Amino acid sequence: MADPHPHVYFGDRLVPAREATLGVATSAILYGLSVYTVFPVHVDGGARSAFRLQDHYRRLVESCKIIGIDRFADEWSFDRFVAAATELVAANAPTSDVFVRATVHVDESIPGTRVRGCHTVVSMFVYDAVPIVPQDGMRLGTSTWRRIPDYAIPSRAKVNGAYVNSVLAKQGAIDAGYDDAIFLDGAGHVCELSAANIFLVRGGTLITPDVSCDILDGINRRTLLTLAAEEGIPVVERTVDLTELYIADEVFATGTSAGVAPVVEVDGRAVGDGATGPVCEVLRKRHAAALRSDDVHGWVSYLR
Numbered sequence: 001m002a003d004p005h006p007h008v009y010f011g012d013r014l015v016p017a018r019e020a021t022l023g024v025a026t027s028a029i030l031y032g033l034s035v036y037t038v039f040p041v042h043v044d045g046g047a048r049s050a051f052r053l054q055d056h057y058r059r060l061v062e063s064c065k066i067i068g069i070d071r072f073a074d075e076w077s078f079d080r081f082v083a084a085a086t087e088l089v090a091a092n093a094p095t096s097d098v099f100v101r102a103t104v105h106v107d108e109s110i111p112g113t114r115v116r117g118c119h120t121v122v123s124m125f126v127y128d129a130v131p132i133v134p135q136d137g138m139r140l141g142t143s144t145w146r147r148i149p150d151y152a153i154p155s156r157a158k159v160n161g162a163y164v165n166s167v168l169a170k171q172g173a174i175d176a177g178y179d180d181a182i183f184l185d186g187a188g189h190v191c192e193l194s195a196a197n198i199f200l201v202r203g204g205t206l207i208t209p210d211v212s213c214d215i216l217d218g219i220n221r222r223t224l225l226t227l228a229a230e231e232g233i234p235v236v237e238r239t240v241d242l243t244e245l246y247i248a249d250e251v252f253a254t255g256t257s258a259g260v261a262p263v264v265e266v267d268g269r270a271v272g273d274g275a276t277g278p279v280c281e282v283l284r285k286r287h288a289a290a291l292r293s294d295d296v297h298g299w300v301s302y303l304r
Contacts, residue, residue, distance in 0.1 A: 141181060
């Protein structure tokens with residue numbers, strides 16, 4: 001992740017980045033008890049637009065509800081969330097596309113592990129929209145670490161502390177010479193990458209693990225499913241075996257910070273002809289356009 005831009009929204013106001021701090025004894029620090037979302041902001045001259053902002057806000061609300069953080073939804077309406085994001089982006093005045101990370105932290109200093117009734121603080125910061133994975137062809141390796149199951153730490157909630165699991169998988173992949181890791185579940189089925197959803201294409205059909213497969217129900221994942229249907233591409237959401245990736249015509253990943261990124265190798269095996277496939281290329285172009293223009297979906301919100 002790039003360094004935050006100078007102004008950070010923290011609590012109920014803008015502060016210099018160095019002043020947006022949490023105490024070492026807070027639950028956010030001791031237990032990773034925070035939830036977050038990241039959304040892209042497209043900059044076109046003086047115009048700034050956020051992608052699927054209401055869905056990102058809803059995911060924060062749902063993550064809080066799942067974990068038991070019970071103050072955020074009452075204290076932060078969608079309108080307040082938009083106003084804070086608008087103020088933040090305007091203060092930093094980016095000249096190119098950026099990401100905004102919004103986090104709800106449990107900042108109360110408490111003994112033991114609990115969450116209900118605890119005080120929270122919201123932070124938002126802006127950073128350059130640099131993809132976290134290569135955009136010209138990823139090499140993936142299957143992780144020896146398994147994806148945390150939903151019955152241990154809920155996959156539908158973006159819980160900061162849970163990302164230790166992703167760090168272990170990603171660092172293991174890097175150490176082995178790969179760009180990213182493939183997570184499997186306890187039964188050996190494909191879940192996702194360390195921080196992106198995964199798709200494969202076989203015989204013209206787009207296939208992806210369904211939402212009961214210990215995956216994050218990604219906003220960009222849902223976006224690609226919608227765009228694929230509009231393109232007339234058959235879509236199947238189901239359990240996926242690792243060996244299916246070995247014989248797939250195409251494999252690619254998606255996420256806010258990953259974009260739509262083609263995969264050219266899985267566990268030392270070339271994917272298809274080793275180049276970006278036609279389905280990935282079509283969806284990549286449609287996704288890039290959707291990020292930048294308000295269309296029939298109503299996915300774009302202008303930050304005025």
